Amino acid sequence: MYIQVDNANTFIATGGKPFAAHLPTVVLLHGSGTDHRCWALQARWFAFHGYSVFAPDFPAHSLSEGEALTSIELMAAWLVRALDTTKVDKVHLVGHSQGFLVALEAAGLLGDRLKSVTALATASAIPVNPALVEMAQSNPKVAAEMMLQWGFGSPHQYGASSVPGMQPIGIGTRIMANNPLAIDLIACNAYEKGAEKARQLANIGCPSCVILAAQDRMTPKKEGFKLALDLNTAAQVIADSGHMLPMEAPKESLNLMKKFIQSLET
Template structure:
């Protein structure tokens, strides 16, 4: 049976942040699903306001795609969604990979307020903080977020996503319901979700493995080969 892997993007992102990983896993025989969250990218709205609602939506996507069991790979907000989904339907998740995760994933009040009052400025802040200083592809994330913001003009999508991260309070409980192999991938230079901010989750998932790559929060773009290698070795140990 062809194995499945599902990639879940983060706040005000879409499936395109997973291009390198999607290609890599498809080349290794996986059926790949990279859904856009509601109101993100090509997906219709309205946006969902909580991690719990997003996890339920994700499981419904697995149903619609007739996927019985899959590996879940989530980044940032997407990592919280993957964690919650794995706890809600443990029999359906064969592997769980959490990239750039923190718990609690608290968002600075200044950023939340700016995301509501001046979304372009908040996007500039997030894009800057998501990359190691001077990275050549730093503007790609900014342009993606601006495009998604224009598609949802006036709906404060970045604020909705960040507020969902900030409000999520089920991390430890969800971790207690996860029994599949679990992998944390951290960016050594990540200032958005520094590795130390995941200590509560790593303690709650003592069976999990951890990998650190030399990257910021946008690790899939900064270190695609390292991320691909870590994920594939995790999902397919024989590789």
């Protein structure tokens, strides 16, 4: 669906069913340079199993218009404004990589509207190599290729695909090359409040779930374990997957996501 946020046409993927604010709502937040399509399969499952899905393309990403947001704080505030347009009450926030930094920051803004947070292939801080940022500024296509060569785990480097016939690296590079990757990377690199925000969530007893990838070289799983510690939860690790976890292991990541979120809704 398209909504207006800050006077910009904004695309929100709803998993193939109309958004219904009265249903338990799962908010799926994409990572740097990507878009809602990294959640294509997970979004459909939630949408067809009693949930409403809200998976935005952040401003200037893929199907959304507007100016790219330059900090995690701005993205979080934008997310809350976007949610407000739907009249949705309580939400489960799910974030991949940068998307979870946005979730951590948005959690404080949502207050008791927040039901839970789920982290996929991420950490409380995501430092980015300056060479990658420079490449993303000068040649986004090459930067996207560099990032995905680093981002996908070994099975996908050898052409594996959870969806028969598809090439996730090919799909990912095409999406990333046209999105404001450099701005996203700079925002990730600058965000230093993740650990503090995670501990605050733990202190208020916010349910949390951390799902890591064994072959993650962008946010190594040891950093993910630190995040889990700050959130006062246990991390679960998916084997044979790299940083692009939602695309690489959609079934395995969905199984953990739905088990956690369903446990809070029953």
